[in-house]
Amino acid sequence: MPTIIMGKLASKIDGSVRGKAMTFLQKLGVDDTTPGLHIEPIQHSADPRVRTGRVDEFWRAVMFRLDGDGETHYVIHGIWPHDDAIAIARRVCLKVNPINGLPQIEEIQPARTPAPAPAAVKTTARRVEPLFARLGHERTDLVERLGLPEDVVTHALTAANEDAILDLAQHHEGWIGTILVDLAAGDSIDAIVQRMQLEKASSSGNDDADVLQSLKRPAAALQYAFIDDQEELRRVIEGGDFGAWRIFLHPEQRRYVDRSYSGPFRLSGGAGTGKTVVLVHRTRALARRDPDARIVLTTFTTNLAEALGDNLTQLDPRIPQTKNLGVPGVYVTGVDALASAVLRTAGRGLAPAMREVLGEERSTPLTRTAPTRWREVVESTGTMLPPEIANETFLASEYAHVVLPNKVHDEAGYLRVRRPGRGVALDRARRRAVWALVEAYRARCRADGSLDFTEAAAVAAAHLTAADAHPADHVLVDEGQDLSPTHWLLLRAAVGEHPDDLFIADDSHQRIYGTRVVLGRHGVAIVGRSQRLTLNYRTTAQNLHYAMTILAGGQYVDLQDEPEDTGYRSARTGPLPVIEIVDTLAEEVATIVRHVRAWIDAGDPLENVAVLVPDRYHRDRVVTALTDAGIDARAVDRDRPPADRVPVLTMHRAKGTEFPKVVLATGKPSAAEMERLAMLDPSERADTELRSRSLTYVAATRARDQLVVVQRS
Numbered sequence: 001m002p003t004i005i006m007g008k009l010a011s012k013i014d015g016s017v018r019g020k021a022m023t024f025l026q027k028l029g030v031d032d033t034t035p036g037l038h039i040e041p042i043q044h045s046a047d048p049r050v051r052t053g054r055v056d057e058f059w060r061a062v063m064f065r066l067d068g069d070g071e072t073h074y075v076i077h078g079i080w081p082h083d084d085a086i087a088i089a090r091r092v093c094l095k096v097n098p099i100n101g102l103p104q105i106e107e108i109q110p111a112r113t114p115a116p117a118p119a120a121v122k123t124t125a126r127r128v129e130p131l132f133a134r135l136g137h138e139r140t141d142l143v144e145r146l147g148l149p150e151d152v153v154t155h156a157l158t159a160a161n162e163d164a165i166l167d168l169a170q171h172h173e174g175w176i177g178t179i180l181v182d183l184a185a186g187d188s189i190d191a192i193v194q195r196m197q198l199e200k201a202s203s204s205g206n207d208d209a210d211v212l213q214s215l216k217r218p219a220a221a222l223q224y225a226f227i228d229d230q231e232e233l234r235r236v237i238e239g240g241d242f243g244a245w246r247i248f249l250h251p252e253q254r255r256y257v258d259r260s261y262s263g264p265f266r267l268s269g270g271a272g273t274g275k276t277v278v279l280v281h282r283t284r285a286l287a288r289r290d291p292d293a294r295i296v297l298t299t300f301t302t303n304l305a306e307a308l309g310d311n312l313t314q315l316d317p318r319i320p321q322t323k324n325l326g327v328p329g330v331y332v333t334g335v336d337a338l339a340s341a342v343l344r345t346a347g348r349g350l351a352p353a354m355r356e357v358l359g360e361e362r363s364t365p366l367t368r369t370a371p372t373r374w375r376e377v378v379e380s381t382g383t384m385l386p387p388e389i390a391n392e393t394f395l396a397s398e399y400a401h402v403v404l405p406n407k408v409h410d411e412a413g414y415l416r417v418r419r420p421g422r423g424v425a426l427d428r429a430r431r432r433a434v435w436a437l438v439e440a441y442r443a444r445c446r447a448d449g450s451l452d453f454t455e456a457a458a459v460a461a462a463h464l465t466a467a468d469a470h471p472a473d474h475v476l477v478d479e480g481q482d483l484s485p486t487h488w489l490l491l492r493a494a495v496g497e498h499p500d501d502l503f504i505a506d507d508s509h510q511r512i513y514g515t516r517v518v519l520g521r522h523g524v525a526i527v528g529r530s531q532r533l534t535l536n537y538r539t540t541a542q543n544l545h546y547a548m549t550i551l552a553g554g555q556y557v558d559l560q561d562e563p564e565d566t567g568y569r570s571a572r573t574g575p576l577p578v579i580e581i582v583d584t585l586a587e588e589v590a591t592i593v594r595h596v597r598a599w600i601d602a603g604d605p606l607e608n609v610a611v612l613v614p615d616r617y618h619r620d621r622v623v624t625a626l627t628d629a630g631i632d633a634r635a636v637d638r639d640r641p642p643a644d645r646v647p648v649l650t651m652h653r654a655k656g657t658e659f660p661k662v663v664l665a666t667g668k669p670s671a672a673e674m675e676r677l678a679m680l681d682p683s684e685r686a687d688t689e690l691r692s693r694s695l696t697y698v699a700a701t702r703a704r705d706q707l708v709v710v711q712r713s
């Protein structure tokens with residue numbers, strides 16, 4: 001049976017021919033002599049291996065036939081109308097690039113549309129040096145060390161700036177485009193050679209075998225996929241461009257998917273750099289490696305966990321997902337739901353863990369404490385503490401970062417405990433006063449028998465540790481920056497210490513919930529096992545640039561207590577974001593409606609256009625305004641974004657989503673919010689301010705192609 005190797009270009013099939021292409025490729029994968037396929041060589045073709053095949057009376061596939069490894073392979077180059085296909089088939093040639101060992105398509109008589117000339121170098125008063133010259137990239141290195149084709153290098157060397165290189169890169173699918181983007185971002189030749197694992201090709205004397213070998217190189221996976229079976233073929237064809245992540249991994253992504261690590265590993269990267277994609281592929285790889293493995297795939301919220309589960313199903317519906325913790329398969333869950341699952345399973349056996357963490361028991365540990373409780377305690381208890389300490393932000397954070405992880409039960413314990421990383425200093429008298437509030441909080445929780453979320457995770461962790469029970473063999477975490485210390489204690493306890501135990505994806509620029517955490521303080525040692533992804537697949541360079549300006553000047557620190565890197569780039573270009581400044585809420589809503597209307601009138605499907613707003617109040621107003629304007633809109637809360645309607649989401653809910661077009665209303669803090677902020681200690685206020693910038697950054701990076709930002713003056 002022939003093996004199908006799908007080229008990325010071929011996966012972008014015109015929607016009208018997808019069904020027929022599927023049937024054609026399915027038949028080809030079973031028997032290439034099937035009547036009706038008409039697999040034929042082309043007379044006078046540049047490459048004798050080229051074949052055409054009949055998809056229907058109008059469409060033809062262009063392919064390369066390779067015989068090697070004891071079987072026949074077809075590399076699918078693309079599907080075109082008959083005459084175009086024949087012309088393309090005559091001039092294309094598949095060869096191995098001798099410098100970097102990667103597969104390369106050459107057009108022998110270049111009749112294709114030439115790539116547009118890069119933006120000209122302006123020759124006004126002062127001549128601007130081309131970008132590559134400024135970066136010190138020289139022709140010899142580009143050709144002889146990276147293997148870039150001469151004509152591409154000639155174009156690239158005259159490009160004035162990064163935008164011109166991005167334009168050029170968009171005309172070159174696969175490794176050529178990727179290397180151009182890396183070079184434009186200032187990467188050194190050595191770094192690229194290493195990252196892409198480029199290596200000179202050695203000839204075996206058998207051309208077909210050499211090309212097959214090159215197709216198996218890691219960087220070839222950017223552009224070519226070996227199709228295992230019919231189900232995978234269906235997913236490639238149906239996924240089209242949006243499904244590319246399932247098939248064409250960047251070599252760097254592939255490395256994090258397949259590699260084994262001796263302990264916890266952390267993969268960071270800006271928004272849209274494919275962290276979730278790596279996590280989902282790695283989950284599949286681990287499940288395939290050992291079908292009996294108990295894998296936990298988790299993240300901060302239930303909505304995000306649902307999206308992870310959906311992604312895993314799309315990637316590979318054969319990977320079993322389980323609803324039960326501790327059994328073979330992939331258990332996809334929000335981290336608080338994981339804590340509840342541990343507590344539920346433990347039942348009455350929880351008492352010792354509660355005593356260990358809290359010094360007392362709770363009668364209904366599956367009930368969660370109301371989030372307003374700290375405020376109630378402050379309001380109903382007379383305290384000598386100043387408002388910057390006696391507030392729910394400080395107290396909840398002190399409880400989660402100091403009291404619970406250290407299992408403090410009484411005032412004496414709290415007076416002794418270390419408080420590393422806590423911005424607000426507390427003398428002895430203040431510690432006593434804080435402890436009085438903690439006692440009042442605990443007394444109220446005891447009265448209704450509940451545990452709060454951070455307590456539940458701490459108790460679940462203590463229970464697993466005491467029982468020496470590890471219900472998971474591998475734990476994979478998304479959005480790690482949002483997890484609290486007791487979440488980390490729980491995850492550390494859920495999986496034993498062994499190779500490939502914890503794999504963490506995070507981006508400290510996207511921390512929008514709790515206070516920042518240093519992993520090493522909570523039993524997760526990742527020193528020396530941490531890497532960063534830098535290529536953004538989602539957002540255009542223009543939108544990304546705008547989003548980065550939101551973070552500029554902020555002091556972001558990562559999970560290892562190191563300053564967070566900001567360098568990353570996008571390979572896609574598009575229009576500049578539109579910024580609208582308005583004075584009132586009414587104007588804001590009208591501006592949102594106007595932009596949504598314009599996109600829909602221009603033919604965008606409703607679900608392609610999303611509106612992101614600061615809170616539920618705004619959300620409901622926008623839904624009403626859109627509906628009044630005759631646009632079918634829906635507020636998205638716990639459910640998934642709807643088909644055939646404009647989704648309207650709060651910025652928090654938008655985490656983990658993406659849309660081709662986004663209108664983002666950034667809003668304005670209310671008077672009550674300003675008052676609350678004014679009361680905070682300066683260090684807490686600075687952190688709240690960082691989180692608020694992060695929220696805008698998260699929201700702005702949800703737009704794939706076009707972004708409109710509506711700001712209040």
Ligand SMILES: Nc1ncnc2c1ncn2[C@@H]1O[C@H](COP(=O)(O)OP(=O)(O)OP(=O)(O)O)[C@@H](O)[C@H]1O
Pocket residue numbers: 242244245248249250253269270271272273274275276277278507510536537538655656658701
């Ligand atoms: N190798 C790839 N080829 C094509 N598209 C990709 C690839 N990797 C990721 N993508 C696409 O890029 C987008 C962002 O990927 P993903 O959600 O994994 O990024 P992320 O780093 O987790 O983002 P965020 O932190 O913003 O949630 C998705 O649309 C995904 O399908």
